[in-house]
Amino acid sequence: MRFLFLSVFFLILGCNSTPNRDDYAKHVNTMGKAFHGENKLAFSFTQSEGIDLRGIHNRDDSTSSTPILYQGGAGLVGMFAQIGAHAAFINSSRNAKLAEEQERADSKISPLINLISGVSIFSLLDRTDSLFVKNNDVDNETLRLKPIFFSNEKMNQVILKLIAWLPDERGRTKNLRYQNMIQVFSPILSEDEHALFIDKDNDDVKRMMARQLNTAIHILQGDLTGRYTGLNEPQNTFTILRNNRSKVVRGSVVDNRCGFQVVQDLHSWYIAFPTETPVQQVTLSSPEQC
Amino acid sequence: MLNFRHSVKCLFIVITTLILAACGSTPQPLVEIESNVFTKPETSVGYVYILPEEKATTHIYGASCLLCYGVASSLTSKLDTHLEGTIDQQELNNISALVLEEYSIRTSNIKEVTLAVPISKLSKFKGELGFAKKDFRALKDSLGVDILVVLELHRHGAYRSFSSYVPNGDPQGYIAGLLYAVDLNSNAYIQYLELDEKVQPEGEWDEPTTFPSVTTSYYQAVENIKNRIRNAI
Numbered sequence: 001m002r003f004l005f006l007s008v009f010f011l012i013l014g015c016n017s018t019p020n021r022d023d024y025a026k027h028v029n030t031m032g033k034a035f036h037g038e039n040k041l042a043f044s045f046t047q048s049e050g051i052d053l054r055g056i057h058n059r060d061d062s063t064s065s066t067p068i069l070y071q072g073g074a075g076l077v078g079m080f081a082q083i084g085a086h087a088a089f090i091n092s093s094r095n096a097k098l099a100e101e102q103e104r105a106d107s108k109i110s111p112l113i114n115l116i117s118g119v120s121i122f123s124l125l126d127r128t129d130s131l132f133v134k135n136n137d138v139d140n141e142t143l144r145l146k147p148i149f150f151s152n153e154k155m156n157q158v159i160l161k162l163i164a165w166l167p168d169e170r171g172r173t174k175n176l177r178y179q180n181m182i183q184v185f186s187p188i189l190s191e192d193e194h195a196l197f198i199d200k201d202n203d204d205v206k207r208m209m210a211r212q213l214n215t216a217i218h219i220l221q222g223d224l225t226g227r228y229t230g231l232n233e234p235q236n237t238f239t240i241l242r243n244n245r246s247k248v249v250r251g252s253v254v255d256n257r258c259g260f261q262v263v264q265d266l267h268s269w270y271i272a273f274p275t276e277t278p279v280q281q282v283t284l285s286s287p288e289q290c
Numbered sequence: 291m292l293n294f295r296h297s298v299k300c301l302f303i304v305i306t307t308l309i310l311a312a313c314g315s316t317p318q319p320l321v322e323i324e325s326n327v328f329t330k331p332e333t334s335v336g337y338v339y340i341l342p343e344e345k346a347t348t349h350i351y352g353a354s355c356l357l358c359y360g361v362a363s364s365l366t367s368k369l370d371t372h373l374e375g376t377i378d379q380q381e382l383n384n385i386s387a388l389v390l391e392e393y394s395i396r397t398s399n400i401k402e403v404t405l406a407v408p409i410s411k412l413s414k415f416k417g418e419l420g421f422a423k424k425d426f427r428a429l430k431d432s433l434g435v436d437i438l439v440v441l442e443l444h445r446h447g448a449y450r451s452f453s454s455y456v457p458n459g460d461p462q463g464y465i466a467g468l469l470y471a472v473d474l475n476s477n478a479y480i481q482y483l484e485l486d487e488k489v490q491p492e493g494e495w496d497e498p499t500t501f502p503s504v505t506t507s508y509y510q511a512v513e514n515i516k517n518r519i520r521n522a523i
Binding site: 239 | 459
């Protein structure tokens with residue numbers, strides 16, 4: 001009985017994990033609280049020059065509960081085979097549902113995607129540009145960065161997710177020495193600002209994305225150099241507007257910078273969101289000012 | 291002998307039909323708050339808040355056989371331990387405080403009351419939809435109020451759906467309960483709002499021992515419930 005119980009347990013555990021999402025990163029830090037001096041930091045983007053922009057989609061991948069009758073006459077092995085097939089079917093349905101949602105969301109923001117096609121991710125960098133190394137110079141001490149921008153259906157908000165990781169000393173990604181995610185939320189644009197935002201001229205979009213990317217890199221530097229350790233601020237619930245709905249962030253404030261409040265959440269991710277600063281000042285000012 | 295068998299068969303069919311008919315009664319739909327009820331300043335309102343009996347845990351649905359439920363419980367045991375250890379009733383108390391605060395905007399004549407007997411022990415009330423299933427009228431004199439507002443939170447923690455042995459979704463942040471107000475003269479609902487909030491965690495959920503995604507989705511569920519209450523009162 002115990003054997004049966006454990007076998008079913010492991011089978012289901014193996015067959016039915018959460019579908020893989022590339023905009024998610026579990027926090028890892030095996031290097032200690034401050035493992036880099038600021039001058040030693042080196043970054044590299046993992047993607048080609050283009051900007052990865054996606055639609056915000058529904059994350060609920062739960063499928064409907066389909067009643068199933070297992071065939072009892074097939075014996076123990078047959079029983080496991082049936083449960084395995086059932087689990088594989090559900091897993092595949094969940095993946096398909098997520099992919100479909102992402103595709104639908106992307107098609108809704110296609111004007112924005114077209115607007116930034118051909119824009120180089122490097123063109124968004126300000127003074128952090130000097131920290132980036134060329135592809136040939138990337139070594140095992142270079143932090144890999146993967147920025148993904150998301151926009152809502154109305155295209156009046158952009159959210160950056162920056163995933164950063166450091167491979168082990170041999171360059172392998174199986175046992176990372178560091179991994180974290182920084183999210184930077186833009187304010188919700190007013191109708192007038194939105195009209196400018198999706199205008200043929202992509203300057204406003206670029207400016208907003210640049211501001212978000214450089215803020216995220218600054219926060220990452222802060223984490224890597226131990227600036228946020230030992231603050232011990234109390235945990236609170238913060239609400240941010242995302243896709244015109246309230247999103248909850250549970251964590252502690254670690255920084256206030258250039259109109260952004262930075263919170264370290266339960267994942268140890270850093271979430272930066274606009275404070276009460278007027279939208280005009282946050283979105284359209286030059287990134288060099290901060 | 292044949293008649294006896296026939297009678298037993300008929301009796302069985304009648305009992306089964308009655309049981310099924312009782313199970314399939316129409317659920318009470320939403321009753322939006324009647325604002326004119328609170329216009330008279332002499333109308334006194336009592337407020338009672340009922341906490342869930344269980345600690346925060348994972349609520350399993352769809353694991354329809356005994357062995358399925360055993361497998362489902364073992365799959366969620368680490369999450370149960372985390373939820374029980376880290377999520378207390380503070381957020382639920384905050385929801386309760388919000389209800390009182392929102393009702394206080396409608397009427398200044400509101401006070402918290404304590405029930406001498408649990409609501410489940412009140413006698414039944416046979417009324418149509420729009421009336422409470424328990425007879426609250428007896429509380430009018432004992433509590434000295436005209437309207438009783440009840441916030442009952444039944445379940446909190448996480449919700450996970452299964453199809454027999456197999457989970458068909460991630461554990462979601464979860465709060466379920468009821469918010470209703472009863473006119474103690476007529477036993478009619480002045481407000482009836484079912485609270486059932488499930489929030490999908492973002493990304494990977496299975497990160498023991500702290501389960502940050504599921505924990506965050508629980509706090510998101512709390513916030514969503516608060517927003518629903520703000521809009522409803």
